[in-house]
Amino acid sequence: MNGLDALHFIRPLWLYLLPLALLLPWWWQRSRRPAGDWARVCDPHLLRWLSVEQGGGSHPARRAGPWLAGLALLTALVALAGPSWQKLPDASWSARDARVIALDLSRSMLAEDLRPNRLTRARFRLADLLESTEEGQVGLVSYAGDAYVVSPLTNDMNTIANLLPALQPDIVPVAGSRADRALALAAALLERSGFNRGEILLVTDSADSRDAARARELRDAGIHTSVLAVGTPDGAPIPSGGGFVNDRAGNVVIARLDRSALRAVADAGGGRYTELGAAAVAETPWLEQEGSEFTRRDDALGERWKDAGPWLVLLLLPLALAAFRRGLFFVLPLLLLNGLALPRDAAAGWWEDLWQRKDQQAWRALAGEDAARAAALAEDPELAGEAWYRSGDYGNARQAWARSPSADAHYNRGNAMARLGEYEAALAAYDEALALQPDMPDALHNREVVERLRQEQERREQEQQQSDQGETGEGESSGEQQQGENSEPSEGQQGDEQQQDGQQDGEQQGEQQESAEQQEGDQQGEPQTDYAEAWSAEDAQAMEQWLRRIPDDPGGLLRRKFRNQHLQRGAPDDESETW
Incomplete structure (x- = not known):
């Protein structure tokens, strides 16, 4: 079998474009005039002074240009078709x-x-x-x-x-x-x-x-x-x-x-x-x-041929050098890479838009801890809500999640409103999430936490109102007592000082108790705790020590496995020679 019989094209559909290699020189010569448009307005004997040639005296290099272009196109098409005459080793x-x-x-x-x-x-x-x-x-x-x-x-x-x-x-x-x-x-x-x-x-x-x-x-x-x-x-x-x-x-x-x-x-x-x-x-x-x-093999690739097309591309290098001399290959990279050399902010993100959707760019920014940029790019309301939530803007996060009817969106909206202190609205959002997905454990847990926060908030408001009313009544009675005891100023003053000292002590104790209750409420009521931030080096060390205490014994697993099989077989006795 000679070489022509062994010739094989891996991608033969590219050969249908071979007529273009003949049409290109014809179109080149037809569309290009030797003297350009000057021949229409100038006398023939003046054209030589304008450095343009007359119709019959074209330079040989110019006559060869169209045919070189056709040859380059022919070579490129044959290379794309994947000529091959040698099979690769069968790995099937x-x-x-x-x-x-x-x-x-x-x-x-x-x-x-x-x-x-x-x-x-x-x-x-x-x-x-x-x-x-x-x-x-x-x-x-x-x-x-x-x-x-x-x-x-x-x-x-x-x-x-x-x-x-x-x-x-x-x-x-x-x-x-x-x-x-x-x-x-x-x-x-x-x-x-x-x-x-x-x-x-x-x-x-x-x-x-x-x-x-x-x-x-x-x-x-x-x-x-x-x-x-x-x-x-x-x-x-x-x-x-x-x-x-x-x-x-x-x-x-x-x-x-x-x-x-x-x-x-x-x-x-x-x-x-x-x-x-x-x-x-x-x-x-x-x-x-x-x-x-x-x-x-099940994943066999079948018959494979060695592609010789890349080697034909080397034949295009001399033609490329000639085109480079004329300036084409020098200007073309500058035109293509002009946008790449500009800063990305000035390009308004057009390069990223070519390859990724806005939501994909937002996910990438969110993974890079750039929550503000992710919020600006995200088109999906749930993704935008997560970006706003991570950036600390719980108001916009609530509005973004409100545009989505899913159970997760209602749950996350409840978290955002709980962060804002809107406990009643947060409970309503959790209820909507549980109506769509009753077995959502996070929503159940956070609802209990927010309910305790709401009760604690109501208790504080009631205590604050009672404290305000008590202070107002004590102030009025103190004024009347001072007006009625002018005959004994020393005793009245001493009584007022003791009363003021008692009020100050009571207020200080009330403030300390309120501060302690507030700290306890903050610790219990914060929904969706950020465990990554709360995780300390001591916690990591304790977890590592706890994991080390877990037995890692493959022998024990095999021992139990063999024991079960031994019982399933009727528990045969030991041999007479146990060694």
Whole structure:
């Protein structure tokens, strides 16, 4: 296949404009006269003194100009059409590798022949495997006397890696080491995920004939079993509390690596056998390499071609330089960017209006803590009300929210009127909001707060009226007493001074009580408290300490999960060998 057969246009509709490349030179020559309008008013022998050429003597550069313009348009149209003769690599397929890890959580995995112990080294190795896995899906099963699913098949390796530190022998409710049950559960996990074949990696330190028989069954079903042996042939005792695990005869149990039994499982399952010993292991424990099976992705892009159009644009550079010499490309950027160089205030926001609506500009200004500008830009009444409210202009906020019939608008209007001290109107606004949305908790709460404020305001007004009436009566009686006691001026003066002192003390106590009540009312009655402003550093520190007290124990979650599954299965007993 030659190059012309492989030529492909990604956007072929642009080719319909190719006739314009021929019409442009014709229109150019037709619309432009060699001598301009001077040929109409001047004699032919005078045109040469005016630096204009006669009709038959055009300069070669001028004759080539229209055709160069047509060539530039032709090149631009072909570039826009997206010529291509090479396909991009097909990324429509993804690896369909299905793998399940079966991790032994029996007590023998706590043996310390590997430092710090076998289980910790196994978790480190599995974390490295998960980090190096780029495609496919991986699941995780843990087992001791019974098997449990830690994570179903997933392509999110970080999820499984985050669960590895929580895997300890004490989260499994049944003691023992039943790898055959783990293999069966892993196979069921593959089947439920829709995979006809896959691979299981058994991470353990011991096995028996039941495990080899189950691995052979799975091999016949298309599921291979590989083994990652953990430990050393010399072994080590199993820590238990302050001592070690003992058998029924009272002897200390030495957990040794059973190589022959584990090799038998790997051979029966058609997988690979590797060991995790004291030395570092670089080889992969999986039988098949990653990407051995593929499937078409749901988000496949289909056939894709490499666009060579941008390279054709380079051919326009010489023509652009020629046009620049004539001044076109020098003046055009100045004309286009003239408005951009001006201050935005002088442009009256026309640039923002090209890209954003007024309400979008208002939201942006509100997010930038410029509430006044947001209020001036907002066209939506609810947005304008919020902007006015944040700027502290509760009167305009009330008027803006009054133009909207929604429950939120009535609720916010009630808050604005409560700020203005119009408690009766605020209660009416809350009632309108609750009529539209009866289960609005904020409206219910703020209505109770404003109702208490209104009652407190009425009580103060009554006390103020009673105080004013009492002071007026005391003033009149004091005047009469002074007029009637002129015969005993010393006693009268002494009585007046005591009375005035008592009034002053009473007034001071009343003012202190009123001030305390006012402070208490302000603290209780302010609707919609700004918690961001009231939040102090001490509150943040107290909240952080409280959050730290919340238990973050993935192991506890897995323990309860395994316990529930254990009870659903009839609570099987521990194995005879609990390690």
